[in-house]
Amino acid sequence: MTISLKQLSLLLGLSQTTVSRALNGYPEVSEATRKRVIEAAQRHAYMPNPRARSLATGRAMAIGHVLPLAGPSDMVNPIFADFLAGAGTVYTRRGYGVHLSFAEAGREAEHFRWLTRQRMVDAVVLHSPRAEDERARALADLDIVFGVHGLLGARREGYNYVEMDNRAAMELATCHLAGLGHRRIAFLNGPAGLNFAREREAGFLSVMEARSLVPNRLWMLNDEMSEDYGHRTAQRLCRGSPRPTAFLAGSILVAAGVHRAVLEAGLRVPRDVSIVTHDDMLSFLPNGDPPRLTATRSPVREAGQRLADILIDQVEDRTRPPRGVILAPELVLGASTGPAPAEAPA
Amino acid sequence: MTISLKQLSLLLGLSQTTVSRALNGYPEVSEATRKRVIEAAQRHAYMPNPRARSLATGRAMAIGHVLPLAGPSDMVNPIFADFLAGAGTVYTRRGYGVHLSFAEAGREAEHFRWLTRQRMVDAVVLHSPRAEDERARALADLDIVFGVHGLLGARREGYNYVEMDNRAAMELATCHLAGLGHRRIAFLNGPAGLNFAREREAGFLSVMEARSLVPNRLWMLNDEMSEDYGHRTAQRLCRGSPRPTAFLAGSILVAAGVHRAVLEAGLRVPRDVSIVTHDDMLSFLPNGDPPRLTATRSPVREAGQRLADILIDQVEDRTRPPRGVILAPELVLGASTGPAPAEAPA
DNA sequence: TGCATCAGCCAAGGCGTTTTGAAAAGCCTT
DNA sequence: AAGGCTTTTCAAAACGCCTTGGCTGATGCA
Numbered sequence: 150m151t152i153s154l155k156q157l158s159l160l161l162g163l164s165q166t167t168v169s170r171a172l173n174g175y176p177e178v179s180e181a182t183r184k185r186v187i188e189a190a191q192r193h194a195y196m197p198n199p200r201a202r203s204l205a206t207g208r209a210m211a212i213g214h215v216l217p218l219a220g221p222s223d224m225v226n227p228i229f230a231d232f233l234a235g236a237g238t239v240y241t242r243r244g245y246g247v248h249l250s251f252a253e254a255g256r257e258a259e260h261f262r263w264l265t266r267q268r269m270v271d272a273v274v275l276h277s278p279r280a281e282d283e284r285a286r287a288l289a290d291l292d293i294v295f296g297v298h299g300l301l302g303a304r305r306e307g308y309n310y311v312e313m314d315n316r317a318a319m320e321l322a323t324c325h326l327a328g329l330g331h332r333r334i335a336f337l338n339g340p341a342g343l344n345f346a347r348e349r350e351a352g353f354l355s356v357m358e359a360r361s362l363v364p365n366r367l368w369m370l371n372d373e374m375s376e377d378y379g380h381r382t383a384q385r386l387c388r389g390s391p392r393p394t395a396f397l398a399g400s401i402l403v404a405a406g407v408h409r410a411v412l413e414a415g416l417r418v419p420r421d422v423s424i425v426t427h428d429d430m431l432s433f434l435p436n437g438d439p440p441r442l443t444a445t446r447s448p449v450r451e452a453g454q455r456l457a458d459i460l461i462d463q464v465e466d467r468t469r470p471p472r473g474v475i476l477a478p479e480l481v482l483g484a485s486t487g488p489a490p491a492e493a494p495a
Numbered sequence: 496m497t498i499s500l501k502q503l504s505l506l507l508g509l510s511q512t513t514v515s516r517a518l519n520g521y522p523e524v525s526e527a528t529r530k531r532v533i534e535a536a537q538r539h540a541y542m543p544n545p546r547a548r549s550l551a552t553g554r555a556m557a558i559g560h561v562l563p564l565a566g567p568s569d570m571v572n573p574i575f576a577d578f579l580a581g582a583g584t585v586y587t588r589r590g591y592g593v594h595l596s597f598a599e600a601g602r603e604a605e606h607f608r609w610l611t612r613q614r615m616v617d618a619v620v621l622h623s624p625r626a627e628d629e630r631a632r633a634l635a636d637l638d639i640v641f642g643v644h645g646l647l648g649a650r651r652e653g654y655n656y657v658e659m660d661n662r663a664a665m666e667l668a669t670c671h672l673a674g675l676g677h678r679r680i681a682f683l684n685g686p687a688g689l690n691f692a693r694e695r696e697a698g699f700l701s702v703m704e705a706r707s708l709v710p711n712r713l714w715m716l717n718d719e720m721s722e723d724y725g726h727r728t729a730q731r732l733c734r735g736s737p738r739p740t741a742f743l744a745g746s747i748l749v750a751a752g753v754h755r756a757v758l759e760a761g762l763r764v765p766r767d768v769s770i771v772t773h774d775d776m777l778s779f780l781p782n783g784d785p786p787r788l789t790a791t792r793s794p795v796r797e798a799g800q801r802l803a804d805i806l807i808d809q810v811e812d813r814t815r816p817p818r819g820v821i822l823a824p825e826l827v828l829g830a831s832t833g834p835a836p837a838e839a840p841a
Numbered sequence: 842t843g844c845a846t847c848a849g850c851c852a853a854g855g856c857g858t859t860t861t862g863a864a865a866a867g868c869c870t871t
Numbered sequence: 872a873a874g875g876c877t878t879t880t881c882a883a884a885a886c887g888c889c890t891t892g893g894c895t896g897a898t899g900c901a
Contacts, residue, residue, distance in 0.1 A: 151612040165851090166851060198887050201856090201889090205888045206856085237596070500858065515858070550885095
């Protein structure tokens with residue numbers, strides 16, 4: 150079927166040792182032989198058997214991504230998918246595989262222990278981290294290389310991570326709205342416990358404060374980001390008086406719900422109400438041209454690539470210090486934002 | 496770190512052979528020793544090293560899922576995610592892993608060859624099959640166990656597959672609409688080349704014909720299922736005269752676009768226009784209670800489980816004939832359908 | 842010339858399993 | 872007591888790779 154190291158060495162009249170060393174770039178082999186070996190390897194399409202290799206080296210040549218088993222969770226989350234697609238290209242290029250596994254919520258620590266005891270993976274990626282994340286603690290205790298897609302609480306050093314600058318994103322968005330004259334802004338944020346939601350709130354508040362605007366605390370909401378959440382909330386707020394002139398939505402789904410509620414209330418976008426969203430899923434809901442929604446965007450796919458490289462670097466040289474990357478978001482102007490409507494006289 | 500077979504056998508005063516056989520259920524070992532071995536294995540939390548095992552057996556103990564590398568493709572598709580979540584539970588339960596890899600579009604065949612030559616996987620799952628699928632041919636030629644999430648053209652035997660009954664789904668939906676008196680139904684189907692779209696069209700047409708209704712061919716459309724597609728198309732059709740009284744959407748995203756366009760046109764759902772969609776993503780857009788949209792649903796997660804079991808069964812006994820499963824859809828009544836508005840007098 | 846050094850290569854052992862072929866032990870028969 | 876079975880056990884080889892330690896012949900130095 151496929152040629153083995155032994156066969157190749159027999160073919161070349163060399164020992165397995167020499168062929169192995171030649172291919173793996175060890176110095177103790179003459180350049181002439183190395184060239185001959187490499188050429189023969191290519192000709193016979195030799196590829197080392199990853200299983201045998203990792204049995205011998207003790208290295209897994211795989212990075213683990215662990216997903217919660219039940220419920221409408223990460224796996225169904227397009228962000229995760231896009232992140233993995235980005236990471237996947239790097240893994241493939243550098244000869245690593247993905248080890249995808251599913252763990253019951255709450256038993257992740259045990260799962261990690263199993264993964265590492267079995268040497269299934271060389272490193273692990275943590276998705277959707279919480280501020281106080283017991284999974285991160287478990288990983289640190291296990292002395293395994295790991296990286297986080299997001300931040301662990303306020304900490305920004307001592308571990309590998311890739312994060313979009315959530316604070317900057319909301320600052321951009323809030324600045325944009327404030328610049329258009331909006332003062333009554335509703336902020337439909339993500340779940341309160343999650344880090345990125347805190348960061349976003351900080352960004353929102355800092356701009357409001359800088360502009361001497363007073364945020365309406367009743368309009369700052371936290372929930373799972375669903376279309377339903379956006380719709381339900383916007384419907385309620387649009388009935389109130391005064392109502393918001395602008396909505397800041399945490400995701401495209403939330404924005405879609407808001408948009409629907411606003412239309413149903415007989416209001417026009419952006420004449421009566423402006424909508425800005427954070428868009429982390431890019432291509433998932435194709436925007437037209439010009440884009441329908443004004444949105445802040447982060448390069449999720451690139452985030453995956455960056456973290457993959459960071460992890461593999463550290464796996465291959467355990468002495469490397471941990472690295473963190475903060476990716477800058479951009480604001481894409483769309484057709485959903487415009488000047489705030491004139492204030493009704495008080 | 497973790498105990499090996501050798502250490503366990505030493506501990507028991509038995510040979511590796513006997514311990515191995517005892518644990519793997521071979522008959523040529525006395526019940527007394529087997530019991531002793533199993534008990535010791537549990538006590539020391541022994542788990543065989545999967546790499547060593549598959550090196551020895553030649554079996555990979557993994558199922559491959561190959562995704563297109565570039566573009567807004569499967570990976571970003573929540574259907575795929577949900578399917579994998581379902582399959583994942585079965586893989587884990589039966590001791591298999593997932594091998595997720597990314598192949599450039601058009602070079603999948605080569606990728607499969609590599610996967611099998613390297614014995615990376617014992618079986619492969621094909622996603623989003625086309626009627627004439629060169630990937631399926633490549634897999635068949637390679638003599639590897641594989642299964643399809645969907646159908647290969649009209650063929651319904653000779654290979655493993657799990658499919659939702661697309662035809663039945665559209666029959667259900669069309670019957671529902673026709674029963675409410677709708678005659679002017681627009682059908683926003685998926686891409687023309689894909690199988691499921693053909694099946695769905697057949698279902699739609701068969702009911703129309705059975706009820707002696709004449710479908711408007713100009714209202715039967717095919718495209719990638721995006722929110723934009725739904726919006727664009729519904730906007731156009733709502734401007735026409737006569738306009739459709741009902742829309743049959745291929746996915747929730749399409750339905751969302753339709754819904755938006757209908758609202759923007761100043762029409763009401765379901766008073767002026769009814770909407771039925773096929774919902775393959777279940778929990779992704781949480782519906783309220785009662786559900787917002789009337790929808791046909793298919794159990795994607797269950798589909799993943801079924802195919803996983805079929806594949807592993809065949810891997811473990813290659814003589815088993817291929818199996819196909821067609822899962823029945825259900826119609827979930829929501830708030831988006833109602834009686835057809837009275838005809839304007841002609 | 843003798844001795845140490847070094848580049849280049851190799852034989853063999855190890856990674857943790859499964860599996861083959863054979864030996865040992867037990868039980869019947871005769 | 873010996874032979875023939877069957878049951879139970881084992882030592883060793885294999886899977887395909889990496890790596891340790893050692894071997895050869897050439898080179899440098901004194």
